[in-house]
Amino acid sequence: MIRVTFLGTSGAVPTVERAPSAVYLNREGDEFLFDCGEGTQRQMMRFNTGFGLSHLFVTHLHGDHVLGIPGLVQSLDFNDREAALTIHGPPGSKRHLTDLVHAAGHDPGFPVRVRELRPGAVALEREEYEVRTFRTDHRTSSVGYALVEDDRKGRFDREKAEEELNVPPGPAYGKLHEGQSVELDDGRVIRPEQVVGPPRPGRRVVYTGDTRPVDETVDAAEGADLLIHDATFLDEARDRAHKTAHSTAHEAAQTAQRAGAKRLALTHLSSRYAGQARSFEREASDAFDGDVFLPDDGDEVEVPYPDDE
Structure with missing residues (x-):
């Protein structure tokens, strides 16, 4: 299970309905947070993500x-956290992120590690997936992130193995x-490709943060099950978006x-567009054949395996 919870979907200025940027992702119990706008810890309580992020x-x-x-x-510290938290950021961010960790002279009682990552790096490597960075184009040093699962084993054809090839369970x-390969008692050798289908793709979730459209996002989001992309403005303000x-x-x-x-999830909605979610979805639908939506704060999306849909 991959569950994505949109904790903050506003642009730079929060509104009554929308908090600043934050997206929580739970992959089979591994919990991650992408960006952390003001008040995110309250949004985590409000929308029941828990505080198990690593x-x-x-x-x-x-x-x-x-x-x-x-x-x-500080909320994690007040809850007696002991597990380490790793904060990843773009080039040039380590000193500033460290300062935020220790704001107001606070010295957390659990390990907090801060890492800088260049575009094209592997931020996190696990047995079944990676979180990778890619280049984005904003007005400061920035990266996007893609959670990319490994291919899964092909489906095992039990019926063929048992009934056609007489392979004993x-x-x-x-x-x-x-x-x-396995050798049966009668001397026959059964090869995996006789009973196992081709590898099945894993899932891919991509988060851009703030950015102009760039080729690197296209590459990172190739075949993505969910792309969470900056959509601050409607097209009538494209000059403002570019600026x-x-x-x-x-x-x-x-x-x-x-x-x-x-x-496609459209995020970072400018406060000038309060109440115009349908306009964003309609404009995006003109250019995208897939499912497009503009999430509200608190919305949850589950990302199934492609062959389970």
């Missing part, structure tokens, strides 16, 4: 993406599914279409 991935150092770090760290099935290094809903949709993404 890694915080920061896209850039603008206040609406990082000013929640002091409050989050038991350890042989496990060996074949692991890619090992402030943001994207319009239409531009985010064009990126998703080029990438072949399955779903």
Whole structure:
């Protein structure tokens, strides 16, 4: 299970309905936070994500993406946290992120590690997936993040193994599914490809943070199950978007279409557009054939495996 909770979907200025940027992701119990705008720890309580996060991935150092770090760290400390927290950020961010961790002279009682990452780096490597960085284009040092799962084993055709090839149930099935040939009592050798289908793709969730449309997002989001893309403005304000290094809903949709993404979440909505979610979805739908939506704070999205849909 991958569950994404949108904790903050506003642009630089929060509104009554929308908090600054923060997205919580739970992958099979591994919990991550992408960006941490002001008040994120309260949003985590409000929307029941819990505080089990192990890694915080920061896209850039603008206040609406990082000013929640002091409050989050102190809330974790007040709850007697002992486990380490790793904060990842773009080049040049380590000193500033460290200062935020220790804001107001606070010295957390649990380990907090701060890392700088260049675009194209592996931020986190696990047995079944990676979190990778990619280049984004904002007005400061910035990166986006892609959680990319490894391919999974092909499906094991039990019916063929048992009824057509007369492979007895038991350890042989496990060996074949692991890619090992097995020799039966009658001398026949059964190869894995006879009973195991082709590898099945894992899932891919991509978060851009604030950015202009860039080719690197297209590459990172190739075939993505969910692309969470900056869509600060409607297309009527595309000059403003270009000047402030943001994207319009239409531009985010064009990126998703080029990438072949399955779903597109539009985030970082400018406060000037309060109550106009349908306009964003309609504009994006003109350029994107997949599922597009503009989440509200607190919305949850589950990302299934492609072959489970």
